[in-house]
Amino acid sequence: MEFLFSTPAMSAAFSPSRQLRAMAEFEWALACALERAGLADPGSGDVLKRHLDAKFVDQKALQEGAGSAGNIAIPFIRQLTACVKMDYEAMARTIHLGATSQDVLDTALVLQIREALVLILEAIDRLDGALARQTRAHAQIILTGRTWLQPAPPTTLGLKLAGTLSALRRHRTRITEAAKRGIVLQFGGAVGTLAALGSDGPAVSAELARILDLREPEAPWHTQRDSLVELAAVMALLTGTLGKFARDISLLMQAEVGEAAEPAGEDKGGSSTMPQKQNPVGCAAILACAARIPGLLATLLGAMAQEHERGLGLWQAESATLPAVFQLAAAALERSIEIADNLVADAGRMMDNLNARLGLNQAEAVSVALAREMGRETAHELLQRACRQAAETGVHLAAVLKTMPDVTGHLRTEEIDRLLDPRQYLGSAQRYIGRVLGDVDASR
Amino acid sequence: MEFLFSTPAMSAAFSPSRQLRAMAEFEWALACALERAGLADPGSGDVLKRHLDAKFVDQKALQEGAGSAGNIAIPFIRQLTACVKMDYEAMARTIHLGATSQDVLDTALVLQIREALVLILEAIDRLDGALARQTRAHAQIILTGRTWLQPAPPTTLGLKLAGTLSALRRHRTRITEAAKRGIVLQFGGAVGTLAALGSDGPAVSAELARILDLREPEAPWHTQRDSLVELAAVMALLTGTLGKFARDISLLMQAEVGEAAEPAGEDKGGSSTMPQKQNPVGCAAILACAARIPGLLATLLGAMAQEHERGLGLWQAESATLPAVFQLAAAALERSIEIADNLVADAGRMMDNLNARLGLNQAEAVSVALAREMGRETAHELLQRACRQAAETGVHLAAVLKTMPDVTGHLRTEEIDRLLDPRQYLGSAQRYIGRVLGDVDASR
Amino acid sequence: MEFLFSTPAMSAAFSPSRQLRAMAEFEWALACALERAGLADPGSGDVLKRHLDAKFVDQKALQEGAGSAGNIAIPFIRQLTACVKMDYEAMARTIHLGATSQDVLDTALVLQIREALVLILEAIDRLDGALARQTRAHAQIILTGRTWLQPAPPTTLGLKLAGTLSALRRHRTRITEAAKRGIVLQFGGAVGTLAALGSDGPAVSAELARILDLREPEAPWHTQRDSLVELAAVMALLTGTLGKFARDISLLMQAEVGEAAEPAGEDKGGSSTMPQKQNPVGCAAILACAARIPGLLATLLGAMAQEHERGLGLWQAESATLPAVFQLAAAALERSIEIADNLVADAGRMMDNLNARLGLNQAEAVSVALAREMGRETAHELLQRACRQAAETGVHLAAVLKTMPDVTGHLRTEEIDRLLDPRQYLGSAQRYIGRVLGDVDASR
């Protein structure tokens, strides 16, 4: 179900072949660093460079070897060594020297995640642009506010979108902060001491980090997984925001509401049996991603207590789960961009739905106006009575209120009409939109 | 990481190609049922039978179509129809008649799960056999009991194994019970009324169920997912039991404990850098499966509140998650069988570890013997003192106790020795083993 | 937030005081069993019977003691012993003899769960009754079916309710099956061998089980938690079903839909500021319960791999989580009963909403009718065109179709009208309702 839960680019970033190439990259950089430290023959790096494409891998043997070894690093290194050995026996001798399986697997994962984050940030930029444009365009488009899935005072479509936009910008900051901690080299040898390299450890490690363009952490983090899981947590938060966005659009798209819709498309959202159908497939895909991520993050958090210098099972559980989290976030972003780019908004229907409510949604405005005179609670109860009457009789709330002496004693007819005018009851909506968009402008 | 998280057979059961074949099976059976009801041309079933291998599917177009449609059923049926139409225009007309996408996808999933359960039950049988054999063989092998990861009175390896065996037998019962509810036809048409078939609905549905050898449920269950999620919950419970089994073996396999081990094997459990290594790769794999399942089940439970007559996103989240649960259970079972089949037990080391404890593990025996005389608490405190002294001085608890008048006033020397003999302190262990094995025998 | 997440009766079942009483019950029954086996002084049971109310407990000291001991059983038994000792020194001596902390805590939990299940089953009965009544009453009330949150062919309110009713009945069966496995005695002593009781173990265990009216399991299950977690899983499945029920009602209750509502009540569902509000507080509460349970069940499943003869931390995590699962299920049931008992259904609005769709929802009926003539796909595309035209022009689909020669060539005018009549397009709805209600009747 890749069509729902990933994007081609993100699938590529976490594909088996990309992983193998990232592993080859690690072994190449290590060879260069060892060479520079005088621990590998001159030219070792150059020889390994020829295998950055990992074409030497025999997938079948790799899987079988992994079944016995518990990870793919061991057969991978065996195959790499065999391949190099054919032509350069001496250089094959020092492949992987000083490193352990987790070093190559963790660092390869970090390289993949670095690539993944580029994709994510680029998608966030596109979504940011689309949302900013739509927020600006619909800043003044009035629609029913809804709380507890029931009508509330009006808001604007722009303000709704600004909420998502604002969260999206926070996610970008989170990614930057988390990446500082998480996009780092893992290189510690068997137990995180780099003992096999003796006193050359620091120099090799520094050079390895430099070649891979990764920050060197204070110490190897093979069983301290916080920074890795943090990156996944940020993806989960991001997807949560997109889930809320899709939830709202899909609710607005209900036929009985009809206020907004994801863009239509040839063949999009049809049914195998119902000719009239235009399903919100984009929203559904985002909601499906958002539904899957929380359980995956729970797995990652639960896998943090990895035993001693390398865990038993938990590390494997983690590495099977992390890629999915990035793929789900990417898929949700891509679908959100499609929706945000061409969001369909029906301002007329929004106003019709508001008007169909006979002024009830703005009852609070009258209640507040009366509160100063008679107290918030008395006013609230008065308005509750009036609302009930309006709802039961189908008479507009304004007309009902004008018949109530408790009201007319305090408010003139025009005042009642003005108070119940949704356009007059938007408070600070434009100000909030302005702040969010101002922040967008400032960051450009 | 399929080598860790599935078995070849279970991967096949949930492979894309098996899913397509199961979908083709549904459409074939539907054609037969329609034909019998006079709603499809004679021979329709036969024509569709030729496509049970789903070879007609163009995977690329399928994925693209699914992206627009939100599921693969729509492009699948389009391709099937196009393929049939070439030779049998009339018979293509009624393909999928009366059904909706969810009917074919859900029923195909049920067919796949039915196959998966056969694999699971067969594996349970093998594990049951291995565990029963080992339980019997090690019924009397004494080892340190351990609570809170600290030494406790002795138990036997057989009793430890009997615990897993007993749980395994309960899981088999659970599978049978859950399968009665969950292995059923889904066929309801667009909204679960089978309206498109008019008065023929019941007959077509009954015939469809008969052909697929599935029970017909009381009513379509397209948005009532309880029975499907129940099957996954049983897989999760099963995997939880296996996780406990692996946890124990891996702890017994620690070098400092050394009482049991998973079987060694050529290349198995080696390290990329540490020559001495024999890692418990089987246990690790089981624990990794057990670590992944809880989050997946949470996803499935969270996806139950599917809206109205077909949910938005939650159904997709479910179908992406269910196969993984079966695969993880299958992988954990297979690895458990490998371990149980050739479990290495070192009875000598077990006894050495017990003896190294200077009799402390059996302190309770003396405490209980004294309790009738001086009260449980006084005896408990007396023994706490004696244990502390033994631990601090390295003198056997028997020797310490023999110097304490409060003890020797009540217990003779030989009695103290007998009480501290682990072979004398196994209580009902054999009885419990006997009951569990008796149940095994009875079921054969 | 107990008002949302439990019921008074279920809170009582899992209250600290109920737990202490269940623990006292265990110690009393054990005293009786020991007495009968000649291991405790005659009258021991009688003495302990006076403390079944657990009034002797000093809560502050218990909590402090638990902090050091890691559980409340140790200080509880100390306090119980001290209390008994004052008057009956000899009988205090054998309190808790043969048992360990987990025996009393686990068995107390089972006693509490047994009580909880009575409450759950009783509530299921009430909900079953209410749903059966409403299903019958609304069997023929037609409303828009909705898939992907978009209009689909019609169904009936009775059929929607029958889905929940049918699942509810499966949950009852699940509870019965799971209770057979889970409502059993835990009594194994320090490591599950009952060694402290020597050859008296079986007799004491059997008598203890008899007194507590609990089944004796094959073997102690102190670290085999499958049957306990299974009970929680059934509660989770049940709550998932209720979440779906609440989701649907709350969606039908949206002002723009207005087809059904949870019953209103004095002060119910008001807002602190919006006078017009009538919020679906019952649905919200159920959905909140359903949102919380999946994560809790993940915790329970993740806590199954308890080490050796007593786990380290996982057992505690489990016992803190299990009660919440039962409480959430009970709360969700109670709120569902309130809604089902007095569900508000607006048949007129249902028909209005259907009619407002200009016949589009029934497009499938025409498509199917034409399929035999021109093939399912051609008919489907034809109808898609007609639907689009109807939607864009606001003309009823019947009128549109009557202008299309491809249609009128095959269908007469009256036929088109009949096909688009929602009352004619309910298929097997009544049959399914009948089957579910028949099952209800059969079980009475």
Added chain:
Amino acid sequence: MEFLFSTPAMSAAFSPSRQLRAMAEFEWALACALERAGLADPGSGDVLKRHLDAKFVDQKALQEGAGSAGNIAIPFIRQLTACVKMDYEAMARTIHLGATSQDVLDTALVLQIREALVLILEAIDRLDGALARQTRAHAQIILTGRTWLQPAPPTTLGLKLAGTLSALRRHRTRITEAAKRGIVLQFGGAVGTLAALGSDGPAVSAELARILDLREPEAPWHTQRDSLVELAAVMALLTGTLGKFARDISLLMQAEVGEAAEPAGEDKGGSSTMPQKQNPVGCAAILACAARIPGLLATLLGAMAQEHERGLGLWQAESATLPAVFQLAAAALERSIEIADNLVADAGRMMDNLNARLGLNQAEAVSVALAREMGRETAHELLQRACRQAAETGVHLAAVLKTMPDVTGHLRTEEIDRLLDPRQYLGSAQRYIGRVLGDVDASR
């Protein structure tokens, strides 16, 4: 089970009474802000200030009211208003003016979390101090490294502790970053527009934020929950780190390992039946906290898709779950401090365990030394053979190697001894410790 899952201070921070006081604080600050804007009578703030203790609350009525209203804010405000009204009718009129239930509940929660974070950060400081001290003290204490729960080359206790210390410092940074986003005012009125305050909204909001000493966000965040859930995610990551710490200590504390232990204490870690017991109750408590958090975080992430301007159920699920996350983190921290403060380390036993391994753990050192000569793989296989022989015969690896011509051809006897000396095989351990401690020093 508060003794396990919270601390008294953290329980107080999230107690019902603290929540009510935080709510009273919000209403007081709002009254002040309204007064300053001329929207409330002079003296309103002073009057509400008298009720900051929330003593006016009738708990029973509050719970009943909450059951109907769906939250406690509505009855709380009613009670507050009634209480004020008795003496100051006019000032009661404007209580809560402009605000909605979620404003007071969310802002109260933020105030509580701010308090909670102070507690967390203070505990992190204490743990940081204890870990830094122990890291320094045990920097050179050598023990067996362990990967996959099997012996690996040596490391030092200091390096193990430095790993936790390093993660802890990252968590502090995360908290600071997340608090910047999350510790902000929530004030948006019914739908987030502050419409009820008309043009006074911005001024009232700014003043309210100033009084409560909270940052004003760009826009109300009532249905954008990312910053709240982020704070919980950081607590989950922190607890994950502590779980790993406890996991390691508890494994080192196994009797057969005996290398480290949590500090003993009067009555601590005893058993109700086993006199010899000293259970790791601190580790168990931490692991129990770590086991519970992932599921809770999944709930919070799953609750992010809150509908429109106020969610249905998800908001409630969130607010029932968040406090538990902070309490679990606090409890895990407190137990970790207890352990870190007085960690028992047995350097002699560590060395004994290493020596008992006959040099096998350092096999890698020889393998690396030979690799340059004969290639990594040949050396690896050679050492595998030697290790197997040593393990089977019980002869020290050095002695075995000295008999192997392939080895002695390259390495002198003294060299073999030096290579197998664990003290010579610690690589960069001191350097990593120095970096982590240097960072600690720098931050003081």
